[in-house]
């Protein structure tokens with residue numbers, strides 16, 4: 001059975017991936033969609049497309065839930081043609097103001113669970129399969145008042161690029177998606193204590209556009225997917241200018 005697995009599928013870019021992958025890929029038998037909110041997952045069950053949608057309600061940071069999924073893999077022995085690691089969260093605010101629990105949960109979800117999912121899916125992936133990992137443009141530069149989040153996304157970006165190189169001999173391509181601000185529920189949690197700066201609101205884009213580019217870049221086996229001219233310019237300048245310069249002005253802002 002050919003399947004795709006999509007984490008963080010109950011909203012935002014994960015849900016958009018479910019819709020677009022189901023329309024774009026003809027050879028998938030099932031798409032397994034994962035998140036904690038079952039009602040949201042079930043509302044995607046009848047979307048237009050080729051594959052059957054299998055909603056799986058689980059907390060992907062919970063080891064017992066992950067073990068149950070591993071057992072299910074053993075039983076079904078699927079061919080995982082595509083893994084999309086979209087689940088992720090961020091909190092805006094000074095590190096010394098935010099709770100330890102929130103910061104550690106962010107690391108668990110953005111880094112630990114993404115690494116675990118990649119590890120448990122790989123044995124079921126063959127030549128020409130794809131992994132799409134949601135990093136962020138926040139990975140390009142250390143971000144004061146988004147410190148842990150941007151560090152987790154640097155992890156995702158570096159991990160994905162290294163893995164893409166390692167897996168070339170198996171014909172599996174890994175694409176790190178690095179959007180700037182995207183209009184999703186992400187900000188309901190991110191802005192719990194502090195709002196995002198106005199210039200980020202101006203750069204806000206639609207999830208459908210980011211996902212469409214991500215899927216195209218994944219098809220082309222590109223290691224990084226960056227949507228919008230503004231974010232490509234941001235990436236360019238963070239590569240050619242010293243980060244200390246950005247951080248100086250950030251502090252002065």
Ligand SMILES: NC(=O)c1ccc[n+]([C@@H]2O[C@H](COP(=O)([O-])OP(=O)(O)OC[C@H]3O[C@@H](n4cnc5c(N)ncnc54)[C@H](OP(=O)(O)O)[C@@H]3O)[C@@H](O)[C@H]2O)c1
Nearest residue numbers: 008010011012013035036037059060087088181182184186
């Ligand atoms: N929005 C942006 O501006 C932006 C920019 C750059 C990168 N990103 C990244 O893009 C990815 C998608 O973000 P988004 O904007 O689509 O956010 P979103 O709408 O808030 O979606 C996050 C998803 O993660 C799931 N999730 C959270 N905790 C989970 C857990 N413990 N177990 C299972 N699922 C969990 C949520 O589902 P449940 O709550 O139902 O579990 C939800 O489906 C994230 O990795 C984010 O960091 C976002």
